[in-house]
Structure formats: C-alpha cells, structure tokens
Amino acid sequence: MGGTEVPMSGPALRIRGLRKAFPKVVAVAGVDLEVARGEVFGLLGPNGAGKTTTLEMIEGLTAPDAGEIEILGCTWARDGQAIRSRIGVQLQSTSLFNKIRVREALDLYGSYYPKARPTDELLALVQLQDKADAYHITLSGGQQQRLALALALVNDPDMVFLDEPTTGLDPQARRSLWDIVRRMKAEGRTVLITTHYMEEAEALCDRLAIMDHGQVIASGTPASLIAQLAIPSVVELTFEGSAPDPAAFSARLGEPVERRGERWEIPTRDPKALLPRLLETAEIAAVPYQQVHVRRATLEDVFLHQTGRSLRD
Amino acid sequence: MVKMVWRQFAMEWKLYTRDKGAMFWTFAFPVVMLLGFGFIFRGGGGPKLSVVYVEPAISSPKDAALCKAMGDLQLKVIRLAPAEAEARWGRGETALEVLPAGSGYRMRLNSYLLAQGGPTAGLVNQAWMMAQARLAGAPEPGRIPVSVESPGGRKASNYAAFLLPGLLGLNLLSIGLFSVGMVNVSYREKGKFRRLAVTPLPKWVFLMGQVLQRLAICLAQAVVLVAVGWAVFGIRNQGSYLDLTLVMVLGTACFMSFGFALSSLADTAESYAAIANVFFFPLMLLSGVYFTLDSAPHWLQHAVWILPLAPFLTTLRAVFNDGASLAGHGLALAVVGAWAVVTFLVAVRRFRWA
Incomplete structure (x- = not known):
C-alpha cells in the first residue's frame, strides 16, 4: 500500500474547477468545493444536477475532464490506494450478492482493507445484530441501506461518502439512518452526503452546496442560505385540485404570486401587513381557495428562488 | 495476495453452493442427460425397426x-x-x-x-x-458380417460413450457463456464492480478468484460425469491422462475467454442473453454434442469447424474414447487455440468495469 505520509491537517476535501462532459450532456461544469474535517457537508440538487457525477469523480470511479481533487491531503494520481483505504463509500444501489449473509458481507469487505472494524461493532452500530445471519436479499429496504452504511464504515474511514442514502425509504427508516449519520459525525468522521430532500439537509448538514445544471449555485450553512433569501416568510393559498392562473390576481394584489401545483405562494418580508390585504383582495376576486398558511422560508424556497424550479421536478 | 485470492475463491464457492438452481444445471442436468440418453440408445444400433x-x-x-x-x-x-x-x-x-x-x-x-x-x-x-x-428350396444366401467399432478401433463404444465427451464440452461452453459472461455483465450492470472499485482490493484478485472457482466447477463436473459414466456404462478414458488434461485445459481457457470477450459486447443482462444465445444454440446443436452431423450437407460439416466446439469435441473424443494421441489433431487444436488467444486478447482490451 506504499508508505505515503498522510497530512492530518487542512480540509478533508478540496475541489477546484471540476468538469465532466458526457457525449450528450455536460454533467459537471466547473465545481469548487471545500469540506472541513469533521463536518457533515450536503450536496443538494434535483435529479440530473450533477451530484452523483461529482461524487463519483471524488470517489475515483470516474475520471474528471479537468480540475483538481484533494482528499485528506491525497490525490488520486499519487495515492489512489491510500485514499481507498481511508474513505468509506455508499453507492446508490447496494449491489451485493443476493445470497450473502449480513455478517459475511461485512467480513468480506473488511478483508479488503489493511485494518477493519470488528463486525459485531458494526452490526450494533446499524442495529442489525438480529439480522446478522440473514441473507442480503431478505432484508427490507431500510435494512439494506443500513447494511450499506455499515459497509461504508468497515474500514474505520476518515471520510464517508453517502449518495442519496434515504431515497425511497419511509420516514421511520429515514430517521434511523439520520441517527447513524449523526453518529458518524460524533465519531469525528467527515461526511459528504447527497440528497434531494431539503428537510434532510436541514436536519443533518453543517454546511451545504446547492447544485443545478452541473454548477454550485449557492453554498453555506442552512441558516445562512435561508437568511440570504431576505424573504423569511411565505404565504400559501391552497386550492382543491390544481390552482388557477394567478396572473390577474397578482396584478390586482400588486405582489408576485407563484403557482405551485395545488397552491399559490406569495413570498413576503412582512406577512402581518400582507395578510389582511391578501384576504380582502381574494374575497373581492372570489378566489375559491380552501386554506391560508403562513410559514417561514425553507431550503426548498432557496432552491426555488435560485433556479425557478422545485427540487423534485 | 494468495490469501486474498483464496478468500475470494472461497466466498464465490460458498455463494455458488447456495444457488440450488445453478447447482442443478451444472451437476445434475448433465448426469440426467447422460443416464437418460445413454439408456434410451443403449442398443447401439438405435431402436428396433x-x-x-x-x-x-x-x-x-x-x-x-x-x-x-x-x-x-x-x-x-x-x-x-x-x-x-x-x-x-x-x-x-x-x-x-x-x-x-x-x-x-x-x-x-x-x-x-x-x-x-x-x-x-x-x-x-x-x-x-x-x-x-x-x-424354392435354394441354399440359404450368405451374409456379410458387421461389427460395431469406434473410429479409433480401441473398443466398441456405445452411445453413452459418444455422449459423455459431448456433455463435457457443453458444460465448458455454458460455464463460459453464462457463469462467466452473463455473471460479469450483470455485476457491471448492477454496480457490483463499482462497489469493489472504491475498496483497495485489486480487481485482478476478484477476477482471479472468480476464474479459479469456475475452473473448480468444471473439474468437479467432469469428475462427476466421468464417474457416473464409468459406474453405469463402464466408460473409461482410453487415452493418456496428460493428453486429456491438456485438451480440457485448452478448452476451458478458450470458453472462459469467450465468455469474458462476449461480456464486453453487451451493456445489459438482457442484451447479453440475446448475444449469448446466438452462439450457444448453433454451437450446441451443430458441433456434435448429441449427434454427429453425418447427414448434414458437407459445407455445414466443414463450417462448424470454424467455431471452437466442434474441433474441441473431435479431439476430446479421439483422446477419451479412442486413446488417440494429440499429434494427429493439430488442426483441431490450432482452431481451439486460436479462439482462446483471440478471445483472450479481446477480453483484455475490451473488458469494462463500469
């Protein structure tokens, strides 16, 4: 494995000018990122934003067209094996043999590394002790994902990469995965996680970057991103069925109104002043709305504001 | 490194033994074929007219x-x-x-x-x-005597003895096309290779473990089939065991490389299955696994020698059934060897992990 000296200070990950084009699409168009040691960093964006391609280049699975990647002070060109020994990776699909037992999978993957964590410790960490002798194929979706996280931790890694670990899971399974990610942070690991769930990013991430069309369009702490919006509140009018065209109403109200599926959204700095005027105008125009909500802006609104699109479009 | 290859081999073997379907097709099915057809055509001259x-x-x-x-x-x-x-x-x-x-x-x-x-x-x-x-009271007309012998003249052989080497060859072909080619396409498609690529395990260790495990299956299959042939039909290897081993090793190398090379042509398991069957069925039916091509047109009998299974089986039968030496089968060995080399080079150049 070579005797590469591994620097213990500096950022966990530093990326400069990362680019990758495929025959039909530019997947990553110049990405700069820096992730500090010990933080949970989120990479957010809709499907096709370039998150997974970015992650695959960082993990050494895809060669970049241009740009620099430095992980834990190492580069792929010089210290590929050293990086592989010190990172843990969970890919979008678990891709194990159907008939391998949970304990066997952990033992097998552990054997690929110079040092491996005890299998029983990993089983306890992801709460799969009573599934230790079950075949992989018999596990539920949430259990399979927990096993994937345990496999990503098998070598006691300094940095962990999680690619949409909770996609397709029910809320309870998602919460249990969040606990494992928080445990990783508590153990001092750096975590880079991609997701398209805004509440997940808000719950887990110290900092995050929002990607769209292969570029980072905003980055910072979740609170600072929301603060940057300068529109802390959103008033929502919900309709039964899809919402009508708000153009005429918007003109009458003198405020921008956005239509989102079954509701209108009116971003505002001052909901207290807007609300009476809004209700009065709606009454006069006979708008057939069902309910009114006032909520604080979320990362979802940050994304909407930056791209004009919803995250899950 | 030896330990890593061994561990990979042992895990492949363990997972394989859990796949009862695969076990049946590789071990039981050829034995059933040998017993079934061996008994049906035991008369040697076929059924009574x-x-x-x-x-x-x-x-x-x-x-x-x-x-x-x-x-x-x-x-x-x-x-x-x-x-x-x-x-x-x-x-x-x-x-x-x-x-x-x-x-x-x-x-x-x-x-x-x-x-x-x-x-x-x-x-x-x-x-x-x-x-x-x-x-008319005329004297009984005389008849020309007939004896049944194998081409090498060693021993009168029955149909089971003809079939057994055919099944050995068919096993190699199906292991190469399906246990190697198909399996690797689906590993690639399902991202198993990518999961390995983010670990420090050298990829060649993984492939080496896989190849050795397939070799072990081929060997085990051959032992089972030959043992059944000997116990039930009294079929014995008539040739030298060195020649037999050489032919089997060459054939195994050829068909495994064939599978690896073919796997580089397809992106999905579905498209691979289509490509593999294009080779599998003509090879199985036209290479003399179950019957000779005596009654087929001459051009076809020559054409099937372009593909590796027919020359392989001819050589294997010559050694196993007739005790012939390899010296007389240079052309057949050259065809099989050429396939082994060409498909190996294609596999090395075109094999994809992702």
Whole structure:
C-alpha cells in the first residue's frame, strides 16, 4: 500500500474547477468545493444536477475532464490506494450478492482493507445484530441501506461518502439512518452526503452546496442560505385540485404570486401587513381557495428562488 | 495476495453452493442427460425397426415364409387385420406397411417417417428374397458380417460413450457463456464492480478468484460425469491422462475467454442473453454434442469447424474414447487455440468495469 505520509491537517476535501462532459450532456461544469474535517457537508440538487457525477469523480470511479481533487491531503494520481483505504463509500444501489449473509458481507469487505472494524461493532452500530445471519436479499429496504452504511464504515474511514442514502425509504427508516449519520459525525468522521430532500439537509448538514445544471449555485450553512433569501416568510393559498392562473390576481394584489401545483405562494418580508390585504383582495376576486398558511422560508424556497424550479421536478 | 485470492475463491464457492438452481444445471442436468440418453440408445444400433404386416384374408405358405424371414432379420413385425392397420396408419404411427396385392405384396411408406421407414423397406425386400429362396428350396444366401467399432478401433463404444465427451464440452461452453459472461455483465450492470472499485482490493484478485472457482466447477463436473459414466456404462478414458488434461485445459481457457470477450459486447443482462444465445444454440446443436452431423450437407460439416466446439469435441473424443494421441489433431487444436488467444486478447482490451 506504499508508505505515503498522510497530512492530518487542512480540509478533508478540496475541489477546484471540476468538469465532466458526457457525449450528450455536460454533467459537471466547473465545481469548487471545500469540506472541513469533521463536518457533515450536503450536496443538494434535483435529479440530473450533477451530484452523483461529482461524487463519483471524488470517489475515483470516474475520471474528471479537468480540475483538481484533494482528499485528506491525497490525490488520486499519487495515492489512489491510500485514499481507498481511508474513505468509506455508499453507492446508490447496494449491489451485493443476493445470497450473502449480513455478517459475511461485512467480513468480506473488511478483508479488503489493511485494518477493519470488528463486525459485531458494526452490526450494533446499524442495529442489525438480529439480522446478522440473514441473507442480503431478505432484508427490507431500510435494512439494506443500513447494511450499506455499515459497509461504508468497515474500514474505520476518515471520510464517508453517502449518495442519496434515504431515497425511497419511509420516514421511520429515514430517521434511523439520520441517527447513524449523526453518529458518524460524533465519531469525528467527515461526511459528504447527497440528497434531494431539503428537510434532510436541514436536519443533518453543517454546511451545504446547492447544485443545478452541473454548477454550485449557492453554498453555506442552512441558516445562512435561508437568511440570504431576505424573504423569511411565505404565504400559501391552497386550492382543491390544481390552482388557477394567478396572473390577474397578482396584478390586482400588486405582489408576485407563484403557482405551485395545488397552491399559490406569495413570498413576503412582512406577512402581518400582507395578510389582511391578501384576504380582502381574494374575497373581492372570489378566489375559491380552501386554506391560508403562513410559514417561514425553507431550503426548498432557496432552491426555488435560485433556479425557478422545485427540487423534485 | 494468495490469501486474498483464496478468500475470494472461497466466498464465490460458498455463494455458488447456495444457488440450488445453478447447482442443478451444472451437476445434475448433465448426469440426467447422460443416464437418460445413454439408456434410451443403449442398443447401439438405435431402436428396433418395426413394420406393420397386414394379414391377408387367407394365409398362404409364402406369407408365413415372409414373416419368418422378417423376424430373422431382427425386424419387429406387427401383424394386424386390415381395419386395424388402416386405423394405425391414419393415426400416423406406422412408418412402413406391407399389404397383400394380387399374388404378391406392396409396401406403403409414411412420408413423415422416411428415416425409419426407408431402411425398413430395404430389409423387408431382403426378407422377401430370402423367403422366395427358401420356398424354392435354394441354399440359404450368405451374409456379410458387421461389427460395431469406434473410429479409433480401441473398443466398441456405445452411445453413452459418444455422449459423455459431448456433455463435457457443453458444460465448458455454458460455464463460459453464462457463469462467466452473463455473471460479469450483470455485476457491471448492477454496480457490483463499482462497489469493489472504491475498496483497495485489486480487481485482478476478484477476477482471479472468480476464474479459479469456475475452473473448480468444471473439474468437479467432469469428475462427476466421468464417474457416473464409468459406474453405469463402464466408460473409461482410453487415452493418456496428460493428453486429456491438456485438451480440457485448452478448452476451458478458450470458453472462459469467450465468455469474458462476449461480456464486453453487451451493456445489459438482457442484451447479453440475446448475444449469448446466438452462439450457444448453433454451437450446441451443430458441433456434435448429441449427434454427429453425418447427414448434414458437407459445407455445414466443414463450417462448424470454424467455431471452437466442434474441433474441441473431435479431439476430446479421439483422446477419451479412442486413446488417440494429440499429434494427429493439430488442426483441431490450432482452431481451439486460436479462439482462446483471440478471445483472450479481446477480453483484455475490451473488458469494462463500469
């Protein structure tokens, strides 16, 4: 494995000018990122934003067209094996043999590394002790994902990469995965996680970057991103069925109104002043709305504001 | 490194033994084929030929003489009344029928069963000549003796002995195309290779473990099949074990490389299955696994030698059944070797992990 000296200070990950084009699409168009040691960093964006391609280049699975990647002070060109020994990776699909037992999978993957964590410790960490002798194929979706996280931790890694670990899971399974990610942070690991769930990013991430069309369009702490919006509140009018065209109403109200599926959204700095005027105008125009909500802006609104699109479009 | 390869091999083997379907197709199925076809065609000359004899209204001495002569020639004579014979003919079960016509006979040959009825008609005519000679009191005509021998002349071999090397070759082909080619396409498609690529495990260790495990399967299969052949049909290797090993190693190398090379042509397991079957079925049916291509056109008999299975089986049978040396089979070995080298190079150049 070579005797590469591994620097213990500096950022966990530093990326400069990362680019990758495929025959039909530019997947990553110049990405700069820096992730500090010990933080949970989120990479957010809709499907096709370039998150997974970015992650695959960082993990050494895809060669970049241009740009620099430095992980834990190492580069792929010089210290590929050293990086592989010190990172843990969970890919979008678990891709194990159907008939391998949970304990066997952990033992097998552990054997690929110079040092491996005890299998029983990993089983306890992801709460799969009573599934230790079950075949992989018999596990539920949430259990399979927990096993994937345990496999990503098998070598006691300094940095962990999680690619949409909770996609397709029910809320309870998602919460249990969040606990494992928080445990990783508590153990001092750096975590880079991609997701398209805004509440997940808000719950887990110290900092995050929002990607769209292969570029980072905003980055910072979740609170600072929301603060940057300068529109802390959103008033929502919900309709039964899809919402009508708000153009005429918007003109009458003198405020921008956005239509989102079954509701209108009116971003505002001052909901207290807007609300009476809004209700009065709606009454006069006979708008057939069902309910009114006032909520604080979320990362979802940050994304909407930056791209004009919803995250899950 | 040896330990890592061993661990990979052991895990592949363990997972394989949990796949009962794969175990059945690789171990039990060839044995079932050998036992089934071996017993069905045990006579060596194939099933007894039968002829329907339609009984005349009044039997005469010449009828009795014909029936006796047909029996002497090992024909199975089914004697039926006209109505019954006609019903049997109508059901399409009769290949050849002998009916009274005037003072003699005529024969009716089923156009769908010419392969069986044709030779039978010849034997009936021979029987009729014998019967006429006997009725005339002429001396019994002499016959040319026939003996059944294998091409190498070592031993009279039965159909099971012909089939056994065919099944060994078919096993190698299916392991190469499916256990190697298909499996690696699906590993690539499902991202198993990508999951390995983010670990420090060298990829060649993974492939080496896989290749060794397939070799072990091939070996185990061959041992089982040869043991059953010996125990049930008394089939033994007539050649040198060194030659046998050399032929088997060359064949295994050829068909595994074939699988690896083919796996680089497809992106999905579905498209691979289509490509693999394009090779598998013609190779299986036209290479002499179950039967020789004696009655096929000459160009086809030559054409199948372009593909590796036919020359491989010819050489394997020559060694195993006839105890021939490899020296006389240079061309066949060259064809198999060329396939091994070309597919190996294609596999090395084109094999993809992602």
